[in-house]
Amino acid sequence: MRQAINNWQMDLKTGAGGGKPPKQPKPQYRSAFRILGSYAGEHRGTFFLVAVCTVIAIAAELLQPYLVKVAIDDHLMAGKKDFGSLLIICGIYLALSLAGFVFTYLQNNLLQYAGQSIVAKIRKQLFEHITKLSMSYFDKTSNGSLITHVSSDTEALNQFFNQVLLTLLRDGLMLVFILVMMFQLDATLGVYCLAILPLIAFIAVAFRSFVRNTYQMARTRLSRLVAFVAENLSGMNLIQVFQQQKAQAEQFKERNDAYFKANVREIRSMVLFNKSFDLLSNLTIAYVTWIGGKAVLGHTIEFGVLYAFITYIRQFFQPVNAITQQWNTLQSATVAVNRIWGLLDIQPDIEDRPQPLRINRETVQGGIDFNRITFGYESGSPVMRGLDLHIVPGEMVGIVGTTGAGKSSLISLLCRFYDVQEGSIQIDGIDIRTLPQEELHRIVGLVQQEPYLFAGSIIDNVRMFDESISREEVIRACEFVGADPLVRLMKDGYDTRLSERGSGLSAGERQLLSFARIIVFQPRILILDEATANLDSQTEQLIQQALQAVSQGRTTIVIAHRLSTIMQADRILVMRQGAIVETGTHSQLLAKQGYYEQLYRHSQGELDNREARASL
The missing domain is CATH 3.40.50.300 (P-loop containing nucleotide triphosphate hydrolases)
Incomplete structure (x- = not known):
């Protein structure tokens, strides 16, 4: 009885006829960015507008701490009672906030329109290509694998445009602009802040490998769990005939527990990673406060400059954390792109000749x-x-x-x-x-x-x-x-x-x-x-x-x-x-x-x- 169940599960894994599962053609690795970039040409104008909106939105956000610095140093600390000037600064601050909201909204919508258009085009191209493949390909390839290409792999591309590309564009520029603003305010304090960059890079690289392994482990165990459920649903009649419900439930429990442990490990690693950055951010703020506070007391820099620096330090860690968290999504998108193009590279065994013969169907005997x-x-x-x-x-x-x-x-x-x-x-x-x-x-x-x-x-x-x-x-x-x-x-x-x-x-x-x-x-x-x-x-x-x-x-x-x-x-x-x-x-x-x-x-x-x- 146990042998019958094992044979049935093996048949489902290898195909009804038994034997080893067919080998899929190994796709030629190419840069995911280069492949997706080939589709971006027709949306060149849209991506240019996205870049413009991103720059304006970032500038509006980063100028707000600078306005507060001006209000503190040039008015409050100077003892001026020019409430009209403070009102103007407040009005500019409000206008910058509104500008940041509007241009961030435009940036997101333009990017998603271009990204979704590219994904829709790739999905359409993929489906049309699959329908042109020869029957010999379908003899060797499971329907589930093809459905994964059309659904899961294109969804990974969707997440690339929803999350990764937006993060790389916005947060990457944000980091550059924050460093520029820091050195604009005070070059000496900016150099002190740059000293933490090697530590940030070390933590990011160390966690990247660990998080990648835990992510892959969780995805692998989830795939095994889903495959096991699919096998049992396909052979439910055999399971019930041989009264294998309890035995199969035990096997499901083993796979479910393995996925649970991998998920917990993934969550722990992400929490540890995020909290490490939070701790580093707080330590950096304390360090800047100590160095800057001494400079303020020694009248080397103004208090408003210190306030702006602390604000920029807080903002600096947000994009670093966001970019690092998108590493797994970027990896998934890279793998998905190469899987899709591996399929698109497959040529049908049956193809029309370059100059096929045309005949009148009405004359066919x-x-x-x-x-x-x-x-x-x-x-x-x-x-x-x-x-x-x-x-x-x-x-x-x-x-x-x-x-x-x-x-x-x-x-x-x-x-x-x-x-x-x-x-x-x-x-x-x-x-x-x-x-x-x-x-x-x-x-x-x-x-x-x-x-x-x-x-x-x-x-x-x-x-x-x-x-x-x-x-x-x-x-x-x-x-x-x-x-x-x-x-x-x-x-x-x-x-x-x-x-x-x-x-x-x-x-x-x-x-x-x-x-x-x-x-x-x-x-x-x-x-x-x-x-x-x-x-x-x-x-x-x-x-x-x-x-x-x-x-x-x-x-x-x-x-x-x-x-x-x-x-x-x-x-x-x-x-x-x-x-x-x-x-x-x-x-x-x-x-x-x-x-x-x-x-x-x-x-x-x-x-x-x-x-x-x-x-x-």
Whole structure:
């Protein structure tokens, strides 16, 4: 029992077929700033305005302590009773505060607009690139990994613009301006303050490595925890059947405790780091107060200068602390950028030629030739070797065989999800590799065993969100395949909104809508991949009628799980281990008493058994 659970968890980690997980291509490391900078060109004007607003906002903030210094030294300490001048200083102070607020608001909004535009563009580019990758890539890459790229990695870029870039720009300039103001007030006291910079740098570097390690440890343990939960949710039926709830709960507790400890360590390190800076800030203020106080008492500097220095020292530590705290976010963004560009660097195995052949779809007859093709998913392990098959225009061909016989591989090659290693596949004598993939997929229509429906209306799902196809064309297509009565019974008819994958519809209703798609897009070649495998007999009869309707005037290839689906086909191909071992009509193949007859007798036996069980 324990071994069964372990094997199930291993299968989930390595893929349903077992074996080692596929190696991802190692991305070429490039500077994250250089990559993101390549997108900043079109926002050059916006970033210039951000810089201007930042300078004005910082200047407004740093001039406020200087105004207080003027009020103290030139008026209060001098004994002047010029209340008008103090009122003017107060008015300027208020104006600077308002200016700081306005320009900080503008700076944040401009930066976020430019940053979010760049992130949105990268996310769009990433999604479009993923949709262009070959099926061989999806065979080796988990959906979870791709979702992480589109969601988590782009969110890391989002945080870069929300937090890191703003901190580096604003707080970096703030540090420079504070040092300038310090030396402007008193160069000697400024030099004393500079003596603390090496200590600040030492603390920042020492904590940076420690904080990075604790951050990575927490993220790793969180990933393991999430992966464990996902595994258990996927195999909940197995856990309950083998009564493994308690054992799995113990394993979850171990991972949860490990994540808890890593989180506590991360929080402790951040608190220690922040408080170290607070302590250093207070010690520096005490040091400046002592040195400056002696200078004030000795009449070397004025009291207002000391006040301004203490204020600037307080402000000095805030940006240093903020910049250091953003180190982990900066690292995450750097890793995310290189992960995204590692994916963008992957080139599809199947690409259109530089000058593809353009043909008129209206003139396509639908003749198909597999000319001694050799193909394998892995090099050195061919699934097919020297297969030769010729289908005349308008012919209905059924393909049968056990799992792994090569039926679906044959169809995938015709749709050019993969390319043959040897030989060629031709439509009307034209090699499909010379055609644009867009043209090929309008010529060849595919109806799969589990038709995919998107979140949207029935109208949009039938016409695949192509606004150039009218509502009337969709309705006529549904009427043609017999789906119209079913749609009319729905609450909103053709405007009924479907959930993701069309979960509100039965398997037969989803299949009828997929047939309606075929009528709307009018491919010259129709492929049905186990289209009636999971249907009851009554629904299968309805689908059979739709099949007869959509196959008229088209070359049709039917991969059959139920042999009743292809008994009326013009020709039936029997595949075994990647080769065609028998061919003929249903009656001819039965007369041969070969492999097809075994499959047929086996299917009839299953049917008889099902009917017998139903009658009990």
